[in-house]
Amino acid sequence: MSNKNIGIKDVATAAGVSVTTVSHVLNEVAYARISPETRDKVRSAAEQLGYGPNRLAQALRTQRTGMLGLVSEDIATTPHAGRIILGAEEAAKARGYNLMIINTSGSASLESRRDDVDALLERRVDGILYATMYHRNVELPANLGSVPAVLVDSVAAGGNITAVIPDEEGGARAAVEALLAAGHRRIGFINNTDDVPATHQRLQAFRATLTEAGLDGGAAPVESEVSEVHGGYEAARRILAREDRADMPTALFCYNDRMAMGAYRAAAELGLTIPADLSIVGFDDQELIAANLHPGLSTVALPHYEMGAWATEHLIDAIEGKTDLTLMALHPTILSCPLVTRDSIAAPRD
C-alpha cells in the first residue's frame, strides 16, 4: 500500500544506505553491484514503510510517464467504445502502462480536438491512441504528430499515420459464404445509406462473393435505408415484397444487427419463420441484440477489443523503440471479422 508521505530518502535512512542504493535496488538496475544483504535491508525497509515510488518524479527525471493517452470520439454513444477501451486498457496494463482517457465529440471542431490532444501532451503521455466509434476517415489535429500515435477504427484523411481497422470485406464475405454454404441461391442485402467505408466495402464483397459462386452478383437485390431498426424493417419489407415467392430471397445479409432486428419484425409480419423460411445474417455482434433475438442472430463480429489491444501493443512497441510506426503507416492494418454462428441460418425450403 503505497504511502504518499514516504519517499526514497526515508527508505534510505531507514535502511542506513544512500538514496542511490535504494534507487538501484528498487529498480533492479543492471549494472549496480550491491550486496545481497544490502538489497534485503533496502527491500524490507521499503516494505515496512509502505513505500511506493512517486511516478511523477520518476517521469520528470526519465522523460517517460508510462501513460498512454486515449482520445475517444463519442465514448458511450455506442456500446463498442467499451470494447476498444477494454482492449487498450488490458494491453497497456500488461506492459506496465496506464491510460488517460479524453472524450471528444466526433462533431467537435478540429481546434477543440487539438486542445484535447494538447491536454494529453502537457501531461507528457508517451503516446496517443485515437479511437473513433465507427470505421471512417477522420481529419486529425496536427499536434497528434508530436508523439507516437495510432488510430483505432479509422484511417487518417492524410493517410500517414498507423491505423488499425476491421476487415469489412472479409466479414461480409464470411456472412455471404455462410448463407451460400447453407444452400441459399437467392440472397438479398440490406445496406446502410451512410457514406462510410463499411457501406461500400460490404456491398462490394456481397456482390463479388455471389459472382464467384457462379451467381449473378450484380443482379442480387439490395435495399438501402438508415442503419437503424426501422430502416432494416423498411428495407426488408421492400426486399421481401415479391409477388412470386419463387422470386423472393431466401436469405438476407443485413448491414448491422439493428437492421437485422428490423428484418426479424418484417419477417414475422409476413408470416415468415426464421430460419425455416428466411435465413438472416447480421453484422457487429452487438450482444444485446444478436444474442437476445429469437432465434439468436448469426452475425459478423467487429474486432473492437482486438483493435484496441493491437493499437496499444504497437504503440508501446514504438515508444520502446521496438517498432517503426512510420513503416506501418504505409497501409492500415486490417483485423478480421469472424462470423459468430447462432441460430438464424438454415437451409432454404426445398
Place this chain on the structure above:
Amino acid sequence: MSNKNIGIKDVATAAGVSVTTVSHVLNEVAYARISPETRDKVRSAAEQLGYGPNRLAQALRTQRTGMLGLVSEDIATTPHAGRIILGAEEAAKARGYNLMIINTSGSASLESRRDDVDALLERRVDGILYATMYHRNVELPANLGSVPAVLVDSVAAGGNITAVIPDEEGGARAAVEALLAAGHRRIGFINNTDDVPATHQRLQAFRATLTEAGLDGGAAPVESEVSEVHGGYEAARRILAREDRADMPTALFCYNDRMAMGAYRAAAELGLTIPADLSIVGFDDQELIAANLHPGLSTVALPHYEMGAWATEHLIDAIEGKTDLTLMALHPTILSCPLVTRDSIAAPRD
C-alpha cells in the same frame, strides 16, 4: 500546440525576463505585480514558441496533479459503463481535471484491486472514483482511504465512504404508478433472482405502491427468473398462464429491459398485442433494446451519466476543500430514476 521541448526558461529568455515573471503571468498569480507590457511580452513569447506547461513538473511542485483516478469494475461488460465514464469525464474536463482509467474485474481479488488503486496512488491522482457496473454492496481495498474517494453505483460494505446510487424504489414506484394511471388493476412483476439491492427494493416498492392504491399488493403476482431475455420469457409465460383471462394481469412491470424483451416474445406467442392486450414497463432504459423493440418500451432510466457527473463534481469539491466528504459519507446520495415513456403502456381492455 504545446511543444515538448520548450520550457518556461526558454520563454523567459525569449521575453527577456525571469522565469518567475513568466510563471506569474502565465498562471495569473493574484499577488504578482507585473506591468501590462511585460505581460504581453511574456504571453506572445509563449505563444510564439508554442509553449505548453509541463504538468508533471507543476504537479511535482504543487502536489496537485489535476488527475482523477477512475477504477471501473467491468468496463464494457455492460453498456452502462460508458455513461458513467462519460459523465465523469465531462464533469472533470469542465473543472480542468483529467481522468485516468483503470479497469478491474468485479470478481478480482481484493488484493489485485488494491494494486489497481495503488497504481493510481503512485501517479498521485488527486482523488479516486470507484465505479461498479451495477448497483451493489462492494468490499473496498483499504488504500482507497488515502485520498478523497467516492463510490459510483454502489455502497461500501463498511459504509463510511461517500456514494451515489440510483433511486431503485422511486423508479419502481414511477413504473407502477404509470400503469395504475393508465387504469390497470391487475399488475404483475417479473423480478430478478440475484440478491442485489435492486431486486429487493423494486419488489418492495411494487407491492407498496399497489397497496397504497388500494389494491392487494401482497397478493399481486410476482415471478422471478435470471435477469436475461430468456428469464423474462419464462417468467412471463408463467405469469400469463392463467386459465381465466379475467384473472390474468393486464400489465407487467419487468425488472429490466432484457426481461421485458422476453416478455414481449411471450406475449406474441400467446397472441397478446402490446399495449392493447398487455402493457409493459421495463427498467434500465438500455436504448438498444428499449427504443428498438416494437412497440417502443416504456422504461425507467438509470442515471448513470448523472451519477458519474455527481461523483466527479463532489470529488473535486472535496479535493478543493469546498466540501467535507466524511459528512456526505453518512448516507449514500440517491439520484432519481425517471420514467421514459414510449409506446408499451395503454389502458386495459375495458
Place this chain on the structure above:
DNA sequence: CTGAAAGCGCTAACAA
C-alpha cells in the same frame, strides 16, 4: 560495492 551531487521543469518564498 556504495555515495554525492546534478538536474528533470516548475512554483513560491524571499530579496532586491
Place this chain on the structure above:
DNA sequence: TTGTTAGCGCTTTCAG
C-alpha cells in the same frame, strides 16, 4: 515591479 534560489522526489553520472 522583477529576479534569485530552494526544492518537489527521483535517476544517473561520476567518484570513491
